Amino acid sequence: MASLGNASPTHNQSFLFDKMPLLDLFFPGLAPATSPAWSLLTGGPNIYSRALCIGGLLLLFGKYASEYIEKLVETYLLSKIEVPYTDEAYDMLIFWVCSQPFARLARTSLATIDLKSTAESGSHAEKKPLHYSPCNGRSYFWHKRRLFVFDRQRSLGEFGTAREQAYVSYFGRDPTVLRELLDECRRHYLDTVKNKTSVFEHQGDRWKASKSMAKREMSTVIIDKKLKEMLLDDVAEFLDPKTRTWYSRRGLPYQRGYLLYGPPGTGKSSLCLSIAGHFDLDVYVLTMSSLNDHSLKSLFAELPQHCIVLIEDVDATAVHRKPDGSTDASTSVGQNSPVGKRVSLSTLLNVLDGLASSEGRLLIMTTNHIERLDPALIRPGRVDMKLELFLANEDMINQLFYFVYNNPPKSNIREDESERNVYQAGEEKAGEDCKLLPLAQEFVAKVPKLEFSPAEILSFLLENKHSPHHAIANVAVWMEKLQEERTKLTRTTSWALDDDDH
Ligand SMILES: Nc1ncnc2c1ncn2[C@@H]1O[C@H](COP(=O)(O)OP(=O)(O)OP(=O)(O)O)[C@@H](O)[C@H]1O
Numbered sequence: 001m002a003s004l005g006n007a008s009p010t011h012n013q014s015f016l017f018d019k020m021p022l023l024d025l026f027f028p029g030l031a032p033a034t035s036p037a038w039s040l041l042t043g044g045p046n047i048y049s050r051a052l053c054i055g056g057l058l059l060l061f062g063k064y065a066s067e068y069i070e071k072l073v074e075t076y077l078l079s080k081i082e083v084p085y086t087d088e089a090y091d092m093l094i095f096w097v098c099s100q101p102f103a104r105l106a107r108t109s110l111a112t113i114d115l116k117s118t119a120e121s122g123s124h125a126e127k128k129p130l131h132y133s134p135c136n137g138r139s140y141f142w143h144k145r146r147l148f149v150f151d152r153q154r155s156l157g158e159f160g161t162a163r164e165q166a167y168v169s170y171f172g173r174d175p176t177v178l179r180e181l182l183d184e185c186r187r188h189y190l191d192t193v194k195n196k197t198s199v200f201e202h203q204g205d206r207w208k209a210s211k212s213m214a215k216r217e218m219s220t221v222i223i224d225k226k227l228k229e230m231l232l233d234d235v236a237e238f239l240d241p242k243t244r245t246w247y248s249r250r251g252l253p254y255q256r257g258y259l260l261y262g263p264p265g266t267g268k269s270s271l272c273l274s275i276a277g278h279f280d281l282d283v284y285v286l287t288m289s290s291l292n293d294h295s296l297k298s299l300f301a302e303l304p305q306h307c308i309v310l311i312e313d314v315d316a317t318a319v320h321r322k323p324d325g326s327t328d329a330s331t332s333v334g335q336n337s338p339v340g341k342r343v344s345l346s347t348l349l350n351v352l353d354g355l356a357s358s359e360g361r362l363l364i365m366t367t368n369h370i371e372r373l374d375p376a377l378i379r380p381g382r383v384d385m386k387l388e389l390f391l392a393n394e395d396m397i398n399q400l401f402y403f404v405y406n407n408p409p410k411s412n413i414r415e416d417e418s419e420r421n422v423y424q425a426g427e428e429k430a431g432e433d434c435k436l437l438p439l440a441q442e443f444v445a446k447v448p449k450l451e452f453s454p455a456e457i458l459s460f461l462l463e464n465k466h467s468p469h470h471a472i473a474n475v476a477v478w479m480e481k482l483q484e485e486r487t488k489l490t491r492t493t494s495w496a497l498d499d500d501d502h
Pocket of ligand 1: 264
C-alpha cells in the first residue's frame with residue numbers, strides 16, 4: 001500500500017495503462033474511449049477535476065457494462081418471440097396484455113378512444129371512454145410463477161403511418177413457455193370474438209382487423225326463401241371437408257365465387273355478413289380504389305383458409321375491356337385512383353383464378369348494375385353463382401312486418417336482455433302470431449309489390465316500431481312522400497346528365 005501511495009503520477013499512469021488491455025479484453029473498444037480520461041484522471045490539475053473524471057468514467061462504464069450484460073442475458077438466459085404488427089397474432093397479444101393487471105400500471109401507454117366499448121353510456125360525460133395500452137416501454141410481469149417481459153415499440157413509418165412491433169420474452173431457455181403464453185392469448189381472443197364476425201381491411205398490402213361485430217342471424221335477412229336455401233346449401237357443401245378433398249384430388253383450386261346483384265337496399269351486404277356469421281367465417285373487405293397490382297397480389301396471397309373476400313359495388317370499380325378486347329395492364333380497376341396506383345383487370349382476373357389464393361376462400365362481389373360488369377370477371381369459375389335480390393314482394397313485405405313487430409327469437413337477444421324481454425315460446429308466441437296476422441295482411445295489402453326495397457320498408461316500419469297500427473295508418477302518406485322524392489331525384493339526375501352532354 002505504502003509503495004502504491006508513494007508512487008509518482010508517471011508510475012501510476014503506466015500501472016493503469018498496463019490494465020487497459022485487460023479491460024479491452026472484456027469490453028472491446030472501451031480502452032481507446034477511456035484513455036484520454038485516464039490521462040486526465042492521473043495527471044489532472046486538482047482533486048475536483050479528478051472526481052469529475054472518475055464520475056464520468058463510472059457512468060460510461062456503467063452504461064457500457066449494462067448494455068453488455070443485457071445483451072448477454074438476452075442471448076443466453078432469455079427466450080423471446082417477436083409478434084409482427086400486421087399479423088392477427090398481434091391483436092391477440094395486445095388484447096390479452098390489456099386485460100392483465102400489469103398493463104394498468106405501465107408508465108408509458110398509448111391512449112385511444114375505446115370505440116369497441118359496449119358500456120351503455122347514460123350521460124354525455126360518459127361518452128367515448130378512453131382505452132390505455134402499454135407502449136414504447138418494457139413491462140415486467142409475473143404469470144404462472146414466471147417472470148416475463150412485454151416490449152412494444154411504436155414509431156412513425158413512411159407517409160406518417162404508425163409502425164409497431166411487440167416482443168414477449170421470459171427468463172428461461174424453454175421456448176414452449178412463450179408459445180403456451182401466446183396460445184393463451186389466442187384462446188382469450190377467440191373466446192371474446194366467439195359470437196362475432198371479424199372484419200378485416202387492408203393497410204398497404206397487409207390485412208388488419210378493423211372491427212368485430214355481433215353475428216348477423218340468417219333469419220334477419222329477408223329474401224326469397226328458396227334463394228336463401230339454395231345459397232346456404234351451396235356454401236355448406238363447399239365448406240364440407242369432403243368437398244375440399246374432392247377439389248384437391250382433381251387439382252382444382254378450392255374456392256368459390258358468388259355475385260349478389262339487385263337494386264340498392266335489397267340486402268346484398270347484409271346477406272354477405274349473415275353468411276359469414278352463419279358459417280363462422282371472417283370477412284376480408286377489398287377496396288379496389290386504394291390498391292395496385294402488387295398489393296392486390298400480396299393481399300390474396302395472405303388470405304387465411306376459409307374466409308370470405310368481399311368486393312362491394314364491383315361495378316363502381318371495374319371497367320370494361322379496351323375496344324380491342326384486351327384485359328392488359330392498362331385496362332384498370334378503380335378509375336378514380338391515379339394512374340400507376342390502379343389494379344389492372346388482368347391482375348384481378350388472375351388472382352380470382354386462384355393461383356396465389358388461399359384454400360377455401362369464398363369470393364362475394366356485390367353490384368347494383370350487373371350489365372356494367374366485364375363478362376370475363378363474372379364468368380363461371382370466377383363467379384359460380386349469380387343471385388339476384390329483388391325489391392320486396394308480398395312474402396317479403398309480410399316477413400318484414402313480422403320481423404319488426406314479432407318478439408325476436410331467443411338467440412337474437414343478448415343474455416342480459418333475455419331476462420326481461422323473453423316471451424314464453426309456444427302458447428304466447430302463437431297468440432302473438434294470431435294478433436299480428438290481420439295487421440300483417442292489412443299492411444301487405446296496402447304496399448305495392450316489387451316497388452320498394454326491403455331497406456325502405458324496414459326503415460319505415462322502424463319509424464313506427466312501437467305500433468303496427470300506426471304503421472298501417474301512416475303507410476299511404478309515406479309511400480306518396482317516397483314517390484315524390486324519387487320523381488324529384490330522377491329529374492335532378494336527368495338535368496345533370498343533360499348538362500354533361502352539353
Ligand atoms: N332483405 C333485407 N332483409 C333485411 N334487412 C334488409 C334487407 N335489405 C336491406 N336491409 C336493411 O337495409 C339496410 C341496407 O341493406 P344492405 O346494405 O344490405 O343493402 P344492399 O343491397 O347491400 O345496398 P347497396 O346496394 O346500396 O349497397 C341494412 O340496414 C339492412 O339491414
